Amino acid sequence: MNGYWRHWMRTDMSNRRVIGSLLVWAGLLCATSAIAAPPKPAAAATVLPLNTKIEGLGYAELSARWWRWTDRFPGGMEPYRDPDGRWCAVAQDGPVWFLAGTDGSANVKRRCSVPVGKHVFLPIINLYQRTRYRIATRQRAAECRSLLDGLALNNDALRSAVVLIDGVQVTDPKRYRARTEGCFDAFGDDENDGTAAVIAASDGYWLLLPPMKPGRHTLVVGANYGRGDADEDGYGNMVQNFEYVLDVGGPTY
Structure with a gap:
């Protein structure tokens, strides 16, 4: 996955730019653990359902906010570049705490x-596309459809996904797919202000978790696309490894 631009990993595709951001854990270790002792399914309340609203925002709306959040970081401190969690608290506000993926390196x-x-x-695994240039209001519908169709190519072909929360496997993480219904202003809060704007769309698999009890928690997520006809930039077979240790309420030692 080549090419960096501003605060995210991006790759040119015709007149659009693609961002890949996903979370994946070490697949071999997951497979070994599953063979040795299959984990119990997580309780239904561990991951909130797709129809959940947090202050009026569902999965799709939160995904748009998540992408805007990544753009708030100064250059060199993008969420996917965080080496160990030292920047986790940067630009966090509101009732939902965002976690990021990596650049796959x-x-x-x-x-x-x-x-x-x-x-x-x-995110478990997801993609984002935005127009390279500002788009006039009358052209947004066609451009937006093109963005969404491009994102669906990989997300329709999710090969595998494994999620462990505190060592407990989440049942069928593929059901947590969320797509923005339309497009949103990539850099603003109002997508219908009547002016030209850079528009963006998001499609992928996400986790929305309820507030956790104070103490230490672990999140391990693994996923990969598998279209079999990966484009020249490699998004068709995107894979990463990722893990979080969360100290809820402050450091635990």
Whole structure:
């Protein structure tokens, strides 16, 4: 996956730019653990259902907010570049705490302190596309459809996904797919202000977790696409390794 631009990993595709951001754990270790002792399915309340709303925002709306959040970081401190969790608290606000993925160049383990009472939102595996230039209002519908269709190519072909929360496997993480219904202003809060704007769309698999009890928690997520006809930039077979240790309520030692 080549090419960096501004604060995210991006790759040119015709007149669009693609961002890949996903969370994956070491697949071999997951497979070994599953063979030795299959984990019990997580309780239904561990991951909130797709129809959940947090202050009026569902999975799709939160995914748009998540992408805007990544753009708030100064250059060199993008969420996917965080080596160990030292930047977890940057630009966090509101009732939902965002966690990020990696750029795919290394297997990263991060440790973060999360305030008590915060929901947690993070991608399993997902893609984002935005227009390279500002789009006039009358052209948005056609451009948006093109963005969404491009994103669906990989997300329709999810090969595998494994999620462990505190060592307990989440049942069928593929059901947590969320797509923005339309497109949103990539850099603003109002997508219908009547002016030209860079528009974006998101499609992928996400986790929305309820506030966790104080103490230490672990999140391990593994996923990969598998279209079999990967494009020249490699998004068709995207894979990463990722793990979080969360200290809810402050550091635990």
